[in-house]
Amino acid sequence: MEEIKTLNASALRNWLEIGQPVSVLDIRPITERAEWYIPNSIHFNAYEKLKNNDFEAFSGLHLDKSVPVVTYCGGGKMSLVAAKMLQMHGYNTYSLEGGLKAWSLAWNTATINFSNFEVIQFRRTGKGCLSYMVIANKEAMVVDASLDTNVYEQYLSANDAVLKFVIETHTHADHLSRSKELAEKNNAALFLPPNNNLRFKYQAIENDTVFKLGNISVSAISTTGHTLESMSFNIDNKVLLTGDTLFTNGVGRPDLKADTEGMKVKAKLLYQSLQKLLSLNNEIIVLPAHTSQPIAFDKLLIHSTLEKVKSIPLLQLNEEDFIETIIGRIPATPANYLAIVEKNLQGDFSDINPIDLEAGANRCAIS
Template sequence: MEQKEINTNTLREWLDTGKKVNILDVRPFIEREELKIPGSIHIDAYDELKKNNPDPLEVVDFDKSIPVVTVCAGGKTSSIAAEILQNSGYETYNLQGGMKSWSLSWNTASIVFDNFEIIQFRRAGKGCLSYVIISDQEAMVIDVSLPVEIYKEFLDQRELILKYVADIHIHADHLSRTKELAEKNKIKPSLPSNDKLNYPFNPIAYGQYFSIGRINVKSIHTPGHTLESTSYLIDGKVVLTGDTLFTNGVGRPDLKADKEEAEKKATLLFHSIQKLIRLDQSIIVLPGHTSQPVAFDNQPIQSELKEVVKNTPLLKESEQEFVQSLLKRIPNPPENYLKIVEKNITGDFTDVNPIDLEAGANRCAIS
């Protein structure tokens, strides 16, 4: 019997539309702990399956009327699991490219206000969050992390006029498609003022306003994670905080920095966060990333500022305590971040495979 396969986009559509499916993850426990598909079921069968030993799958007892998708890191060992389950009478599909390919899966959630709407685009397999701000059929896109066709299709379907495409900072965990989306729409990308980028862009000044329909978006310089990091205050109701402030953590200050530089950036981060937490406590915080798998639940990843302060112990510490606590908790840097930064500075991705380069979970937050 020929083995069936499923690609990331089809599985994404199944989950997005609520189709019933059992996703069986056969990777080692440590790999699953780093990154997983929401709602998937785990059996650590990897080593035994590589020996063609079917015994670990004997515990599988799914409803045979519901299809099963098997998953591993790259799609090879999971194909063995798919064959075993198929021979046991299950309608089984192997996920092509495994979790590497899943890193480009995505879903959306929306937040609606009187004068504007925000669509949160979520890379479910990577944790990267990007945003489309809409008011009176005008739009601004921030932190383009998915293939540009996804945003372009959304903009075309809604018949939106794209006025601005911006980044919050020069990213290290994903390739920024901001330049590409801007160029496809015949506008210049907007990025926080810096002397690093090797392509033309509109530098964003501190305190600059962007007009979109009936609202304004204000830039707030919030250095620390990077020196150019910028947050965006939308109509005084929402703040996009990037990697400066998460819903229950803060950004890491050590990327491309030695110990002394990391300490200086941690101090900058403390003062940037103080600037943000002095805003109205009812303002909604929308972060640039999440370290948890993103569910297909249409629920935006957000929190009121007062809840962020309440749920983030680091925010209650003095400057010295904050800096020392942060430096002690910094996780190991991602192996690929220097290469990603280099490619984002040039804006040229023609010589890299995004799936390979961006592989791995997000490690930007410290809680």
């Protein structure tokens, strides 16, 4: 029998990016599938039967045998068993190396163009993190860098653009920040919301900070609540980067690193920050820093308009009801968030494997 073939996350990402025919098969229990999955993958819960070496584990599964099958599980071990069994049934199979844990670094993009600038949305489909590159007149800014710096540099080169600024909306708790490294490698200015616990040099973003990029302006707006230093950015009155303050279908959570009383204070601040954003132009396009669903390789921008966002039920509430409702809907705490925050405050994670800390579902939003 042939040796079981494996495929790494980067190779599968490339296949999906170019539209190569492939059947991606999720063999995990449905409870795990509900947390996170690879977009457009097929779910067939064979996990327990595979554990028991049941040769009938895939009874009832009918896939096109002319198309490669990539099996995946959480960590890449049981998918090897699945691939072996499917191979015995005549399928051309691969097992995804590292499973969904390794897939957390996979990404794709979407772009929105204006007359004098463009915004590229970098989407970590395996994690839900959204970062952005704004390009105006060959000058670029990257916001909330969460991917390997080579990814951004590839797009800088393709657009013949010089990286001028690297900025963030807040200190992130669900992914390691690549902003410091990206700025250093490209001799760009690193601007961050002020945080006394940051242990490296940066320039502070204030409520009235304005970045000049090409022939446009990017204005900072203090939007405390999700974190005490949270910022949003108004790009030329056409685009609003809202970080984890406002999503397309919800708002940020105010509970991380806060006791019950602190949570109430942050929820009140969040309400006030949201009112500030909601007073802006209805037609402005809202681009958040996260999404709670896996992101397909469809090049469709994850966005909304401020007018549409106003219909979110939470945003219809008065301050008192908003605070009470938010606190009553706090989702499960993100895995490893304290360790991730600590690494981001240090500005150095050369001694760890990012996948070990970052794997897991996105839990930033409350809707």
